[in-house]
Amino acid sequence: MVQRWVLARLRNHRFFSLAELNRAIAGLIADINQRPFKKLQGNRREWFERLDQPALRPLPAQRYEIATFVRCVVNIDYHVEVDHHYYSAPHSLVRQPVYARLTRFGVEILHGGKRVAAHARSHLRNKHTTLPEHMPVAHRAHLEWTPGRLLNWGASVGPGAEAIVRHLLTNRPHPEMGYRACLGLLALARKYGRERLEAACQRALVVGSPTRRSVLSILKSGLDRQASLPIELTEWQSPEHENVRGPDYYH
Known part of the structure; x- marks a missing residue:
């Protein structure tokens, strides 16, 4: 109902930016919140201040991040593939199913509802992001x-x-x-x-x-x-044949 009322009020107006449109809508919203109810006492603003506002809590310090979850299996090289990039997980989880939680800037790997790895998200295709603590002991030695x-x-x-x-x-x-x-x-x-x-x-x-x-x-x-293969170091020579013209032909 509110959407139809706002659209009706603005149907003959032209706007040249999103900010201009938002300012017009904000003015109408303030107006509709002050309009008396037809079947109840008061208006939307009064009911909000009496019922909703006392129950509100402060906003979180960080903005909410939209996340998606992807089911993966930890490969034998202790990495999972997410969007063509490979992220390491603890090597003890090889062949175990896990979930990758993807946000705009990060990738978290969850196993049994607990976070077992966290990486900065990378968009490099077919590359690896590996943490040393996820490696088996033998692989860590390779870093040396x-x-x-x-x-x-x-x-x-x-x-x-x-x-x-x-x-x-x-x-x-x-x-x-x-x-x-x-x-x-x-x-x-x-x-x-x-x-x-x-x-x-x-x-x-x-x-x-x-x-x-x-x-x-x-x-x-x-x-x-077996004995070493012989290595021919002699220069190749043309065989003698009546169809082979030889170097003298080109003089």
């Missing part, structure tokens, strides 16, 4: 590794391992992108031993595939125990 330390470790294994570590760190936009593969070489050294790892790295370099996956494949198949 630097490119220099990885290269020194590779050199301690042998020239082949050092060359592959250097390739993994320098052939990507950022050295950090090669950390996972380099740390994978460390795991291979623990499993197969440094001698076999060095032999596999040298073989991977010879075949032109200096990657952790190639080194692992060589170790699994036992190719590192």
